[in-house]
Amino acid sequence: MDGARIMNGKMNNTKACNGAKAPQEAEACQDVKVYEKxxxxxxxxMYVLKAGDDYNVTILGGDKPHIGSSVLAVPRLSLTGDGSVSATSSVMNMIGHKDEQICRYVAETICARKNAVVLCSxxxxVDDISKDEIGEVLEAVRELAEMV
Structure with a gap:
């Protein structure tokens, strides 16, 4: 894509909870991996928190980042019968928001590849986003999902 590049190569690590005092608090803190495009x-x-064997993913961007959709993907055997892993998803959308497409793609892709439960919100x-810009967002989301 013209004008697009991966900002942070593979990932930046930040602590989900800094300054944990007790050993139990330190154990509860997880690395959040940040992927940017x-x-x-x-x-x-895209912020990815590994929660045991599962993943909690947050996608934010544009001029007004927000929570427009949440998708919970649960792994299952594919209906193709070939033994591969697929996903069944449950979706919650805010009225009038179109974020399901990006959240569903990320949740189902990571779920099937990692054989893990994934919540993506x-x-x-961007006001007055063009069709080409929407395509650029969708391509970026595909690239980010492949990095996890």
Whole structure:
């Protein structure tokens, strides 16, 4: 994509909880991996928290990051009968938001690849976004999901 590049190569590590005092608190703290993609008109970020064997993912971007959709993907055997892993998803959307497409893609892709439960929430908003810019966002989301 013209004008787009991976901002942070593979990932940045930040602590989900800094300054844990007790050993139990330190054990509860997990690394949050941050993946970012610079677009020609904005930026999209994906925050990934590993929760045991599962994943909690937040996608934010555009001029007005928000929670527009949440998708919970649960692994299951594929209906193709070939023994591969697929996903069944449950979706919650805010009225009028179109973020399901990006959250569903990320949740189902990571779920099937990692054979893990994945919750993906988030939102990307740019006023008067063009069809080409929407395509750029979708391509960026595909690239980010492949990095996990």
């Amino acid at each position: 610079e677009l020609s008109f904005s930026k999209i970020s 988030g939102g990307f908003h």
